[in-house]
Amino acid sequence: MAYDMLVVGLGNPGPEYANTRHNVGFRVLDELFSRTGGQSWQEKFKGLWSQNRFGSTSVLLFKPLTFMNLSGRSVSRAASYFGLEKDQILLVHDDLDLDFGVIRVKEGGGTGGHNGIASCKTELGGGDFLRVRVGIGRPVHGNATKFVLESFSTDEAIVLDQIIMRGADAAEVVIRTGAVKAMNEFNKRKQGDNNES
Secondary structure: OOEEEEEEOOOOOOOHOEEEHHHHHHHHHHHHHHHOOOOOOOOOEEEEEEEEEOOOEEEEEEEEOOHHHHHHHHHHHHHHHHOOOOHHEEEEEOOOOOOOOOOOEOOOOOOOOOOOOOHHHHHOOOOOOOOEEOOOOOOOOOOOOHHHEOOHHHHHHHHHHHHHHHHHHHHHHHHHHHHHHHHHOOOOOOOOOOOOO
């Protein structure tokens, strides 16, 4: 089957990581999946994938199971198999450089220190893919690597479902109508936002 787009949620496999900040990409993909009534998740390319359709757009939802640092290997295999170019790939991921709960849509750019993005950029031969960035903020004190692997705070958890839904909304606008419209809708700056990374 031919697909118009590969939508990838970045995260780490296993129940011990399910509720961590680094796994918001997986959670947004689960929300997208729930909206389509698509086929069940299947395992291939060292990841979980599902065939779905949003309007007239045929989409492959994909969650790499290689752990974050090797995500690109799994993503590149799926993209190659289905003949999809970088500009047909949408990555959904956590972002330390955005305040908690801020959603941004982006085309290309650097890695922002995100190992999953770095892996995808290496394996795909460049970073010219689309992105939905879900802000998780930075720790005031402490190690960022430890921070992303921790669960959300009690206060954050209260509003997390709303943020996941908004992340899925952004991805769905990209899928249905393109990145430009999504950026116009979701990239309106608010005081304190950092959208330059």
